[in-house]
Amino acid sequence: MTSPDPLPLDRQCAHAYRLDERRLLDISGRTARLAAQVSELARDLDLDCHPWEFGAALVELGARHGQG
Amino acid sequence: MGKVNDPLALSIRAAGGLLRSGQTTAAELTRLSEARIRACDPGLNAFLSLRPAAASQAAAADAALAQGTAGSPLAGIPLAHKDMFYRTGETTTFGAHPAFWKQAEITSAVKAGLDHSLAVDMGTLNMSEFAAGPTGENVHHGRCANPWATDRLSGGSSSGSAAAVAARMIYGSIGSDTGGSIRVPAALCGVTGLKPTYGRVSRHGAMARVWSQDSIGPIARSAEDCALLLQAIAGPDPRDPLSTLTAPPFEPRLHDVRAIRIALPHALLAEADDDVATCFSAAIQALAAAGAHMDTVRWTDVDAIHALAEVTHKAESTALHDNQLSAHPGKYGAFVRQRFEEGALIPAVRYLQAQSLRPAMVERFLREVMQSCDAVALPTVACVAPVARSLEDDIDANRQLLGRLTRYTRPFNYLGLPALTVPCGFGRDGLPVGMQLVGRPFDEATILRIGHFYQTLTDWHHRSPDLSRARPGAGKATAA
Numbered sequence: 001m002t003s004p005d006p007l008p009l010d011r012q013c014a015h016a017y018r019l020d021e022r023r024l025l026d027i028s029g030r031t032a033r034l035a036a037q038v039s040e041l042a043r044d045l046d047l048d049c050h051p052w053e054f055g056a057a058l059v060e061l062g063a064r065h066g067q068g
Numbered sequence: 069m070g071k072v073n074d075p076l077a078l079s080i081r082a083a084g085g086l087l088r089s090g091q092t093t094a095a096e097l098t099r100l101s102e103a104r105i106r107a108c109d110p111g112l113n114a115f116l117s118l119r120p121a122a123a124s125q126a127a128a129a130d131a132a133l134a135q136g137t138a139g140s141p142l143a144g145i146p147l148a149h150k151d152m153f154y155r156t157g158e159t160t161t162f163g164a165h166p167a168f169w170k171q172a173e174i175t176s177a178v179k180a181g182l183d184h185s186l187a188v189d190m191g192t193l194n195m196s197e198f199a200a201g202p203t204g205e206n207v208h209h210g211r212c213a214n215p216w217a218t219d220r221l222s223g224g225s226s227s228g229s230a231a232a233v234a235a236r237m238i239y240g241s242i243g244s245d246t247g248g249s250i251r252v253p254a255a256l257c258g259v260t261g262l263k264p265t266y267g268r269v270s271r272h273g274a275m276a277r278v279w280s281q282d283s284i285g286p287i288a289r290s291a292e293d294c295a296l297l298l299q300a301i302a303g304p305d306p307r308d309p310l311s312t313l314t315a316p317p318f319e320p321r322l323h324d325v326r327a328i329r330i331a332l333p334h335a336l337l338a339e340a341d342d343d344v345a346t347c348f349s350a351a352i353q354a355l356a357a358a359g360a361h362m363d364t365v366r367w368t369d370v371d372a373i374h375a376l377a378e379v380t381h382k383a384e385s386t387a388l389h390d391n392q393l394s395a396h397p398g399k400y401g402a403f404v405r406q407r408f409e410e411g412a413l414i415p416a417v418r419y420l421q422a423q424s425l426r427p428a429m430v431e432r433f434l435r436e437v438m439q440s441c442d443a444v445a446l447p448t449v450a451c452v453a454p455v456a457r458s459l460e461d462d463i464d465a466n467r468q469l470l471g472r473l474t475r476y477t478r479p480f481n482y483l484g485l486p487a488l489t490v491p492c493g494f495g496r497d498g499l500p501v502g503m504q505l506v507g508r509p510f511d512e513a514t515i516l517r518i519g520h521f522y523q524t525l526t527d528w529h530h531r532s533p534d535l536s537r538a539r540p541g542a543g544k545a546t547a548a
Contacts, residue, residue, distance in 0.1 A: 013412040016394040023406075031413040034382075037375040042421035051423035054280070055267045055310045058430065058484050062265075062315070062509030065434040 094144030140185035176273025193228030223253030240288035248477030255448035255502025266484030270305030291519030347493030386411030448502035
């Protein structure tokens, strides 16, 4: 037997954290605004970006830009 | 040297000198520290617990000092730390509800490093719940009061660390900083605090807040003391792979006084309150008069970086607390719970983009803002310590306050850069103001050098609050 379709993501969130409709709308709105900002900033993201290599990038940038 | 009136008012370096010359003992400093804590803490609420084992640590330090085997300048120095670093067999509260307290089975790398230095660990310090919040409010343990005015916020999340150091209960403390949690309370309490480069200090055995932006670092009374503490806790640790990258080792160069070049992001300074701007300008003038070169720069990315940091904070907080949030929502303070819920709908794509953009944003900052400078200077916090009032039920007011307190600090967690705050005067109502110095990756040495140089020109870091007016329970009384 297949399980019923899960709830949409925002409904799952509301259920898990016991959010009322107003609070869910508030979170959705804030998230949408932030996500749009990040999307805009990432427009020119290089294909060679590796999110887990930030630590190594810091070491390399420190070496390349010198220290005082 | 004659008899010292108040050994607890000395720097770590000076107190270490007394210990090495036999003019005092670690046992005596520990006794004095405990007496100060018992006398003053009822009015501040900085301490969560005192460790009976401090006395035996002091005895071990005295033995090593007598034998001449105590190599570290921290030997015998009373310290205490934010309650989020494990110590085997002892309870860590995370500043949270008792349901979340943990009996540790390991000792954190930072506490092990300080033990190795023979420092004395006096106890655990108050903090914002799960290190989430820059005010120092805590609904579970009570608010930590600001020693300069107990009706004011201490700042957070390393609230107890800053307050206890300011009140001369201890010589230094280890805190953590994810958006300003070392720098904000240090600035509001008039002490010195360093957020090291991301990866400089091992996070093994420490509570995670936002793992991609957490840094562990010292709070003390001077840049020199922060350098001594950083030396004891920095370095590679295979249990935190980030710390094993081939970064240059930390080597303090406090007495290297080559010409200093400082960048001032002018437009951003206009956001500070007038009294803060006045103190900051005077600090810059003092450095310039002493030979530092100042360059006005444009930094246009600050709002973008706040957005990128916000996405990261939200997503990682929710990921960390998801299970407990749904199982025990009532065991979180209302504001912390609301903040932790807000990452649930962040798309993974946006989170990963925010992470991916970090190297490019750092490179742009180094190229456009720091190109010809050793450090960037700006106020640490845009205002002096606000009056404490419970905002637990007013999420919008709380959010606004959070944004105001971390406006100048949070970007440097996203960028992973080292940042130091030093006291630079007193603003309205006689409350401390901090100047923030930001350095290049792994270049803590330069900002500590500038901070130390500034502290040879000024005496703000020697000023201490009058605790005679601190009423018992002042902090707890205003907790929600």
